[in-house]
Amino acid sequence: MARRSxxxxLGEVIRELLSSYRLEGKLNQARIIEAWPEVTGTMITNHTKDLYIKGSRLFVKLDSPALKNELAYSKGQIIDSLNGIVGGKIITDIVFN
Structure with a gap:
Protein backbone atom coordinates (compact mmCIF):
# COMPACT_ATOMS: atom_id res chain seq x y z
CA MET A 1 0.00 0.00 0.00
CA ALA A 2 1.50 3.35 -1.06
CA ARG A 3 1.54 6.27 1.31
CA ARG A 4 0.66 9.74 0.15
CA SER A 5 2.98 12.48 1.21
CA LEU A 10 8.28 25.51 4.66
CA GLY A 11 8.27 28.76 2.67
CA GLU A 12 5.04 27.74 0.95
CA VAL A 13 3.41 26.86 4.27
CA ILE A 14 4.40 30.23 5.75
CA ARG A 15 3.03 32.10 2.69
CA GLU A 16 -0.27 30.22 2.99
CA LEU A 17 -0.45 30.98 6.71
CA LEU A 18 0.23 34.70 6.17
CA SER A 19 -2.34 34.79 3.39
CA SER A 20 -5.02 33.01 5.40
CA TYR A 21 -4.60 35.44 8.31
CA ARG A 22 -4.32 38.42 5.93
CA LEU A 23 -0.91 39.34 7.31
CA GLU A 24 0.99 39.35 4.02
CA GLY A 25 0.29 43.05 3.40
CA LYS A 26 1.43 44.04 6.89
CA LEU A 27 4.61 42.03 6.49
CA ASN A 28 5.36 43.73 3.17
CA GLN A 29 4.72 47.15 4.73
CA ALA A 30 7.18 46.35 7.52
CA ARG A 31 9.73 45.23 4.92
CA ILE A 32 9.32 48.51 3.01
CA ILE A 33 9.87 50.60 6.14
CA GLU A 34 12.82 48.43 7.15
CA ALA A 35 14.35 48.86 3.67
CA TRP A 36 14.13 52.69 3.74
CA PRO A 37 17.65 53.21 5.21
CA GLU A 38 19.16 50.71 2.77
CA VAL A 39 17.57 52.41 -0.24
CA THR A 40 18.06 56.05 0.76
CA GLY A 41 21.31 55.98 2.70
CA THR A 42 22.45 57.39 6.04
CA MET A 43 22.07 61.10 5.29
CA ILE A 44 18.43 60.87 4.21
CA THR A 45 17.63 58.41 7.00
CA ASN A 46 19.01 60.88 9.54
CA HIS A 47 16.61 63.56 8.23
CA THR A 48 13.63 61.15 8.19
CA LYS A 49 11.39 61.78 11.20
CA ASP A 50 8.48 59.44 10.44
CA LEU A 51 7.51 56.76 7.90
CA TYR A 52 4.15 55.10 7.48
CA ILE A 53 2.12 53.43 4.76
CA LYS A 54 -1.52 54.09 4.04
CA GLY A 55 -2.98 52.07 1.22
CA SER A 56 -0.24 51.96 -1.40
CA ARG A 57 1.26 55.35 -0.50
CA LEU A 58 4.38 55.79 1.60
CA PHE A 59 4.32 58.95 3.72
CA VAL A 60 7.72 60.32 4.68
CA LYS A 61 8.14 63.16 7.16
CA LEU A 62 11.44 65.00 6.69
CA ASP A 63 13.03 67.78 8.71
CA SER A 64 14.56 69.47 5.66
CA PRO A 65 12.48 71.30 3.01
CA ALA A 66 15.45 71.28 0.63
CA LEU A 67 15.78 67.50 0.94
CA LYS A 68 12.03 67.13 0.38
CA ASN A 69 12.34 68.95 -2.96
CA GLU A 70 15.41 66.97 -3.95
CA LEU A 71 13.77 63.61 -3.17
CA ALA A 72 10.71 64.53 -5.22
CA TYR A 73 12.90 64.19 -8.34
CA SER A 74 14.02 60.69 -7.29
CA LYS A 75 10.57 59.45 -6.27
CA GLY A 76 10.22 56.92 -9.10
CA GLN A 77 13.63 55.40 -8.48
CA ILE A 78 12.97 55.12 -4.73
CA ILE A 79 9.60 53.44 -5.36
CA ASP A 80 11.20 50.94 -7.76
CA SER A 81 14.00 50.14 -5.30
CA LEU A 82 11.64 49.63 -2.35
CA ASN A 83 9.25 47.46 -4.37
CA GLY A 84 12.20 45.49 -5.75
CA ILE A 85 13.34 44.57 -2.25
CA VAL A 86 9.87 43.32 -1.31
CA GLY A 87 9.34 41.60 -4.65
CA GLY A 88 5.99 43.15 -5.54
CA LYS A 89 4.23 46.40 -6.31
CA ILE A 90 3.41 47.48 -2.76
CA ILE A 91 4.15 51.21 -3.04
CA THR A 92 2.74 53.27 -5.93
CA ASP A 93 3.43 56.77 -4.58
CA ILE A 94 5.53 58.57 -1.99
CA VAL A 95 4.35 61.71 -0.22
CA PHE A 96 7.11 63.83 1.30
CA ASN A 97 6.06 66.13 4.16
Missing amino acids: NEQP
Missing part, protein backbone atom coordinates in the same frame (compact mmCIF):
# COMPACT_ATOMS: atom_id res chain seq x y z
CA ASN A 6 1.54 15.74 2.52
CA GLU A 7 4.92 17.43 2.60
CA GLN A 8 5.20 21.05 1.51
CA PRO A 9 8.18 23.38 1.51
Whole structure:
Protein backbone atom coordinates (compact mmCIF):
# COMPACT_ATOMS: atom_id res chain seq x y z
CA MET A 1 0.00 0.00 0.00
CA ALA A 2 1.50 3.35 -1.06
CA ARG A 3 1.54 6.27 1.31
CA ARG A 4 0.66 9.74 0.15
CA SER A 5 2.98 12.48 1.21
CA ASN A 6 1.54 15.74 2.52
CA GLU A 7 4.92 17.43 2.60
CA GLN A 8 5.20 21.05 1.51
CA PRO A 9 8.18 23.38 1.51
CA LEU A 10 8.28 25.51 4.66
CA GLY A 11 8.27 28.76 2.67
CA GLU A 12 5.04 27.74 0.95
CA VAL A 13 3.41 26.86 4.27
CA ILE A 14 4.40 30.23 5.75
CA ARG A 15 3.03 32.10 2.69
CA GLU A 16 -0.27 30.22 2.99
CA LEU A 17 -0.45 30.98 6.71
CA LEU A 18 0.23 34.70 6.17
CA SER A 19 -2.34 34.79 3.39
CA SER A 20 -5.02 33.01 5.40
CA TYR A 21 -4.60 35.44 8.31
CA ARG A 22 -4.32 38.42 5.93
CA LEU A 23 -0.91 39.34 7.31
CA GLU A 24 0.99 39.35 4.02
CA GLY A 25 0.29 43.05 3.40
CA LYS A 26 1.43 44.04 6.89
CA LEU A 27 4.61 42.03 6.49
CA ASN A 28 5.36 43.73 3.17
CA GLN A 29 4.72 47.15 4.73
CA ALA A 30 7.18 46.35 7.52
CA ARG A 31 9.73 45.23 4.92
CA ILE A 32 9.32 48.51 3.01
CA ILE A 33 9.87 50.60 6.14
CA GLU A 34 12.82 48.43 7.15
CA ALA A 35 14.35 48.86 3.67
CA TRP A 36 14.13 52.69 3.74
CA PRO A 37 17.65 53.21 5.21
CA GLU A 38 19.16 50.71 2.77
CA VAL A 39 17.57 52.41 -0.24
CA THR A 40 18.06 56.05 0.76
CA GLY A 41 21.31 55.98 2.70
CA THR A 42 22.45 57.39 6.04
CA MET A 43 22.07 61.10 5.29
CA ILE A 44 18.43 60.87 4.21
CA THR A 45 17.63 58.41 7.00
CA ASN A 46 19.01 60.88 9.54
CA HIS A 47 16.61 63.56 8.23
CA THR A 48 13.63 61.15 8.19
CA LYS A 49 11.39 61.78 11.20
CA ASP A 50 8.48 59.44 10.44
CA LEU A 51 7.51 56.76 7.90
CA TYR A 52 4.15 55.10 7.48
CA ILE A 53 2.12 53.43 4.76
CA LYS A 54 -1.52 54.09 4.04
CA GLY A 55 -2.98 52.07 1.22
CA SER A 56 -0.24 51.96 -1.40
CA ARG A 57 1.26 55.35 -0.50
CA LEU A 58 4.38 55.79 1.60
CA PHE A 59 4.32 58.95 3.72
CA VAL A 60 7.72 60.32 4.68
CA LYS A 61 8.14 63.16 7.16
CA LEU A 62 11.44 65.00 6.69
CA ASP A 63 13.03 67.78 8.71
CA SER A 64 14.56 69.47 5.66
CA PRO A 65 12.48 71.30 3.01
CA ALA A 66 15.45 71.28 0.63
CA LEU A 67 15.78 67.50 0.94
CA LYS A 68 12.03 67.13 0.38
CA ASN A 69 12.34 68.95 -2.96
CA GLU A 70 15.41 66.97 -3.95
CA LEU A 71 13.77 63.61 -3.17
CA ALA A 72 10.71 64.53 -5.22
CA TYR A 73 12.90 64.19 -8.34
CA SER A 74 14.02 60.69 -7.29
CA LYS A 75 10.57 59.45 -6.27
CA GLY A 76 10.22 56.92 -9.10
CA GLN A 77 13.63 55.40 -8.48
CA ILE A 78 12.97 55.12 -4.73
CA ILE A 79 9.60 53.44 -5.36
CA ASP A 80 11.20 50.94 -7.76
CA SER A 81 14.00 50.14 -5.30
CA LEU A 82 11.64 49.63 -2.35
CA ASN A 83 9.25 47.46 -4.37
CA GLY A 84 12.20 45.49 -5.75
CA ILE A 85 13.34 44.57 -2.25
CA VAL A 86 9.87 43.32 -1.31
CA GLY A 87 9.34 41.60 -4.65
CA GLY A 88 5.99 43.15 -5.54
CA LYS A 89 4.23 46.40 -6.31
CA ILE A 90 3.41 47.48 -2.76
CA ILE A 91 4.15 51.21 -3.04
CA THR A 92 2.74 53.27 -5.93
CA ASP A 93 3.43 56.77 -4.58
CA ILE A 94 5.53 58.57 -1.99
CA VAL A 95 4.35 61.71 -0.22
CA PHE A 96 7.11 63.83 1.30
CA ASN A 97 6.06 66.13 4.16
